[in-house]
Amino acid sequence: MEIKVVRKVLDVNNTIAEQNRKLFADKNVFVLNVMSSPGSGKTTMLGKTIGRLMPEIRTAVIVGDVSTTNDADRLAKTGAPVVQVNTDAFGGDCHLAAHVIAKAAENFDLAEVDLLIVENVGNLVCPAEFDIGEDAKIVVLSVTEGEDKPLKYPLMFRVCDAAVLNKIDLLPHLDYDKNEAVRNIVQIHPGIPVFEISACTEAGMEPWVIWLKEKVKEKHV
């Protein structure tokens, strides 16, 4: 006998994500989910970004890693409150799920936060699938990776609202076709803003920071 079920497998996660979204809306907190492959330079990029946001935009950070608190230690130097989540306590997960964000957010006084940045686990596959209650998702990739990354991980580039192409200061030393990389991103997600930056030299940071500030302000209006 066939019993109709018709439920989303990620129902539980999606429900908690919606609760998170409501909580963050009540507290006027803009939530940015930052995803990337490991080694794209996203922690450096976030450190430099936060440096340009604070104190105008009060920023807090949740950092997800399978193990170690190295990234949290680096980001804490910006003065922003940081909570490190090690997913090995949750079974070595490859992504941050909504319930993990709900728990981690309890560590902040959200009334004092305008922007909550979630640095997801470095992985271009799984985090794309899990709603955490964010307002925007971005993907960071770097010019030391293949130009075809967007074609290999289409879901990630489809679901993101912006892409940051990092480490452009290394281009003179690499056999990397930046235009092809950007073409591939836009092929998967036409119209997506692509910010070409070097977190190291801070080249190109301004347009990206302006984009983020505007997003945060839109929510506060």
Next chain:
Amino acid sequence: MHEMGIAMQVVEIAAASIPEHLKGSRVQGVYLKIGKLSSVVPDSLRFCFDIVSKDSAIAGATLYIEEIPVTARCKSCDHHWTIDGPAFSCPRCGSATIVLTSGQELDIASIEIEEKPIGDQETV
């Protein structure tokens, strides 16, 4: 990469979907719909499902996965098509404003439960 977590959710939802009056009946199959754009690998999911379901209320059930193609509709010219490569703009008019109409599913559609032979039914 997160197929074990997905498998656990599938088993939990399937077990909770067994109607009260059929509790104890054998669940023969669980039918999933997985969009080709989702990041789930069917073979890994089957492998994890077999491990997770073994000691559950749906022990012995087979996982059937229907893979759903990625389809889209163009907002400009209303063209419908199936996307089979990494290109997400309209092949007819070139517009980039498209809506994905399928391909991101990760749904349980149904479960198949063995009907108890008449002799097994409790006498009132």
